[in-house]
Amino acid sequence: MNTLYTIIGLFALGAIIGIYLLTLVLQDKETPKAAAFVHGLFVVPAVIMLIVYITKNTPSPVESLVLFIIAALGGLVLIYRDLTGKKIPKWLAVVHGLAAVAGFAFLLVFTFGH
């Protein structure tokens, strides 16, 4: 269970920065790249830890992982488009955030609902 708490903690930290980044994107403002990279530095280890947890435990929050992977793919597209000077689609930023929030909610339910 300690692993899940760590994963939740990392996702929560990532989410705080993610909300900040999303507010900038929705206002058509440039995002501070340190914030974008630190956001990734929190959530990437969390996703890896979640994958490891799921491979070793039953039952496991598979739905949560699927949603986080969708969010991660969206995040990769967002950072690629941002760094290469292409316009960031606001809808993609919102979907990226919503997928992550949904994954986080499934994870909380799984962790604290058992």
Next chain:
Amino acid sequence: MKKTVSIWEATAQAGTSFPTLNGSKEADVVIIGGGISGLSTAMLLTEAGKKVILLEALQVGLGTTGNSTGNLYVTVDEHLSVIKKKWGADTMKAVVGSRTEALNLIEATIRKHDLDCNFYRTSFNYFAEGTDKEIDAFIKDETDALTECGVKVNTGTNPGLSFNVTNSISVEGQAQFHPLKYIRSLAGKLKDKCEIYENSQVIDFDEDKGIVKTKDGSVKAAHVIMATHTPKGVYMVQTVLGPYREHGVAAELLSGDMPQGIFWGMNKPKHSVRCFNDGDKKYVMVIGDMYKTGQGEDTNEYIKKLEEYLRFRFSIGAITHTWGGQQYRPADGLPYIGKHGDAMYFLTGFATDGLVYGTLAAMIVSDMILGRKNKWEDTYKLNRFTPLKSFKEFFKENADNFVQYLKDTPWNTDVDTLKEIPAGEGRVIEKHGEKLAVYKDEHGVNHVCSAVCTHMKCIVNWNPAEKTWDCPCHGSRFKTNGQVIEGPAVIDLPAKKF
């Protein structure tokens, strides 16, 4: 004192003025960039009967070429002994052989078109001051490398410098010229054979269709040549290039002498010294002490140090000219020249050897377009994969870029208020979560644009010596109004209101 005007710009007569591109055009080849690479390519292709259009964002020759040393030599900044260790003797010999052909082409062009550009053959010299085992070992290795390439070398004696030299290498048969006179007179000769446009900054291009767009026009061509020092836009090749900057300082020689020749001081930091006669005035100049573009702490300090370097060695008057020049250092030591995709050609990674390498790149690329096999094209091919030779520099440059991104944190700015910006200076400031590059002119008027580089979104830094905004990641540089000067950025920094 003239600030940030190279001695070449100050001593060259105004060249032919070229119009701005207007409307849609078609050509066999469109060349982006009016420096030595672009104009040499234009010359070779027009001679072969191709219809060529050349687009220069500013004025012909006033980019890197007009801020260079005017030195033409067959050795390289990376040093031949280092090339041999990395690539082997055959590649080292190919470097010297190819550069010899390029240097000969420059001389042949000058003779053929009777270009007035102060060209003369002279010696290339490495020199050391004081005793340094590392430099002595280098001089031995470099002497061996040059000799292996068939270059006649003299070592040990002072090559005519008026200050104390402890060790040296001299190579005869190299050359010097006035780079801006060369470019301007070459452009003048080409004006009836190809279309040249100035103040025609490329703002967009379609790689697949071969369409290049400027603010007021466009060109469609089968071949697009990026003779822009580093390709415009975002490309993988930029991960193996390091953008660096050096300043130059010139002053009149009051007494004593400075012989003709190319002189590279091997004590660290490296300096390149030469003289230049303009009428009855004899100038001595030094260029060196390079730093990564956008990362110089105070660029005025580099100029002060260069002045001290000259004053310590020569009897000079006031500093008459100061300027800066950019270079892109290749990770594996060799330039990247060749075809990218279906229609584009890149010519980049020349380090400080761009006058000769730029001409060589023109020879290679024009041969490729004309369907002729160039014997040097494999040595410098663009799409080579050399992880063992590149890794150290690749890692260093890209880790450094990542560090620059990590400095872009919220609220991390140079100043908090406009009042803190001195007149004539620029600072990065934040307003409503946006980083802004603010230049306060001498009259106290603020000129505001985004501080986010339009190439890959690093935060630009102020360059006080040249009054420009320089990107610390890939070397894009912008005027105080945000206009692109050089580097991979295509789009100007957007104007903002404070």
